[in-house]
Amino acid sequence: MSTHLLFSYGTLRQPEVQRSVFGRELDGREDEITGYELGEITITDPAVIAASGSAIHPVLRPVEHETGIPGRVFTVDDDDLAAADKYEVADYTRILVPLRSGAQAWVYVLAGSDTGITAAEASDT
Known part of the structure; x- marks a missing residue:
């Protein structure tokens, strides 16, 4: 099973969300x-x-200027990444x-605004 790095700037940093999504x-x-700004979306x-305890979630949108959005990087396996994909709604793309x-x-950004390699493209390589 492969391992991956997953960057979280939002709810995936919350212990209760991690227990719900990953079981630990x-x-x-x-x-x-860098290269993103933080916004908000309403989850339904x-x-x-x-x-998560909230309908309002943070979301990253690309920007031209240098910014720095802090977060945490987690080492996850294929199953964890699939669980995170299931948790993140269609408003996000990885x-x-x-x-x-x-x-x-890997990071989840506003769907349709991706500027990196998508999950589908990575699996083709």
């Missing part, structure tokens, strides 16, 4: 993503709202991006 709390380290999926540390990690 994840260990991670601090990092940053009842299961996601129940897990892309592979460089982090400030130089690591490459």
Whole structure:
């Protein structure tokens, strides 16, 4: 089974969401993503709202200028990544991006605004 880096700037950092999505709390380290700004979207999926405790969720949108959005990087396996995909609603898409540390990690951004390698493209390589 492969391992992956998953960058979270939002609800996937919450211990209760991790227990709901992955069945355990994840260990991670601090990092940053650049080239994005933080916005908000309203989630309507009842299961996601129940897990996170809120209908308002953060979302990343690409920007031209240098920004730094802090978050945590988790090492996850294929099953964890599939569970995260299931948790994230259609408003998000998962892309592979460089982090400030130089690591490459998956991150969920606003659907339709991706500027990295999508999950579908990565599986084709």
